[in-house]
Amino acid sequence: MTAATGNTTDSTEGSGGAEVLFDRRGRLGLVTLNRPRAVNALTAGMVDLLLRQLTAWAADDGVASVLVQGAGERGLCAGGDIVAIYRDMLHGGNGTADFWKTEYRLNSLISRYPKPYVALMDGLVLGGGVGISAHGNVRVVTERTRMGMPETTIGFAPDVGGTFLLSHAPGETGTHAALTGAHLAAGDALFLGLADHYVPSSALSSLAVALENERPEDAVARYTGQPPASELAAQREWIDACYDSDDAGEIVTRLRTWTGPGQDAAAAAADTIEAKSPTSVKVTLASLRRAAALTLDEALAQEYRTGLRFLQGPDFREGIRAQVVDKDRNPQWKPATLAEVLPAQVDRFFEPLDGGELDLQAKEADHA
Incomplete structure (x- = not known):
């Protein structure tokens, strides 16, 4: 994964040992998912921090755009922390439901973010990783991208807005991707409408630096390459x-x-x-x-x-x-x-919930 370089870090927004790092580089708000050993799998704490910081940056005139990347070389994000979900199920807790409430609010915010939201979808981008990237408005894939919604493999179904995204893919290709859980290379991600731009992984660090003071459309255009064909x-x-x-x-x-x-x-x-x-x-x-x-x-x-x-x-x-x-x-x-x-x-599975439906209306108010 790329690690953007720059000259300023707001120590109030993150520290080196945190699961998510938040930096200010020029006019860029930089988010780095920081669990490389777990391919940056999302925990409840991570999604809460992301929702809070993105809400704050949305109202900050000093931040012109946001960049999301993953630490390490394996991927942006391999999904949610399903071991934590497993443990929660074993103990009959409510942790997973609370995690999803915050995660889905985050996905909703990203989909209508008022500023350019750039996601570097390098390496593995699975499940929850799709939710924090594919709803953005500047989505970058590379030759190393392996994207997918593999939930049927673990007895679940695509979430984080995955059913919405795949239901709007060309023809029945989204249905195929959802039912098989297939990993998608860059060409397929672009074809399905899950990404916008192809940039070679060797150029990601340079792109991140350019984004510190340039408009994303200008910076991305300079580093865009010819994507591979979609199978x-x-x-x-x-x-x-x-x-x-x-x-x-x-x-x-x-x-x-x-x-x-x-x-x-x-x-x-x-x-x-x-x-x-x-x-x-x-x-x-x-x-x-x-x-x-x-x-x-x-x-x-x-x-x-x-x-x-x-x-x-x-x-x-x-x-x-x-x-x-x-x-x-x-x-x-x-x-x-x-x-x-x-x-x-x-x-x-589709019947109304006795305990109340998901409320996406009070999302940012609770995280400002």
Whole structure:
């Protein structure tokens, strides 16, 4: 990851040992996620700090633009701290729900930030990392970018506005990305509408320095390179044909029986989907279809609703156990197949919450 260089640091905004560093470099507000060993995975404390500082900078005339980057060489952000979520589920706490409330408020703020919000999406950008970058208005990818929403792998569904973003991707490419959890290279991120600019990773440090006193559009234009082609764009024929259904079982059948160009890739996608949590796959598909007609804030509220239902079910905990805790990569999903997940079970994920819906209206007032 790039580490911007400059000559001023406001010690009141961060310290070297903090999980998030906030610096002032000229007219640039610099955010560095600072958990490199965890690929800068987001904790509850981090999202609270981010929401507070971005709210303050939005009203600060001395800050013309904001830059978000990750410490270390592995990525901007690998998502939320799912081990913390696992522990919270084991102890029946409310920590995860509170974390999501703040995180989704942060995502909403970023989407309508009043100043240029530049995200350096270098390396891994997964889950929550998408939420703090892809909602910005100056989104930079590199040849090292590996982006994705892999939630179905851990018995969950895309959140942080991911259902909104992917439901608005060209054709059914967003559906494919969501159900398979595929990692996306720079060309695919640009094609899906998750990023705006391609800059070689070797130029990121120079770009960060330029942003200290230049307009982002001028600085980024000087370092923009020719992006690689999108593999998904080249596979639109079979992706659009196979995923154009509201039934996950029908999608898998179409993938398995596809005989045109891309036959092997379609069959591999079917294998991938069938290895995911069946409940997650069906809820994700329903979420995407609904999100296509929602605003981002409405989609975030829907994701909060479904997320709390995942906390109550078995697959989210089992998915984290299998992938991250025990690492046996052998989750035991319940139900075990797509056919066993009934429509009524999926519908329950979208029912109103007894304890109240996500409130995105009082967000910055509490963090000013």
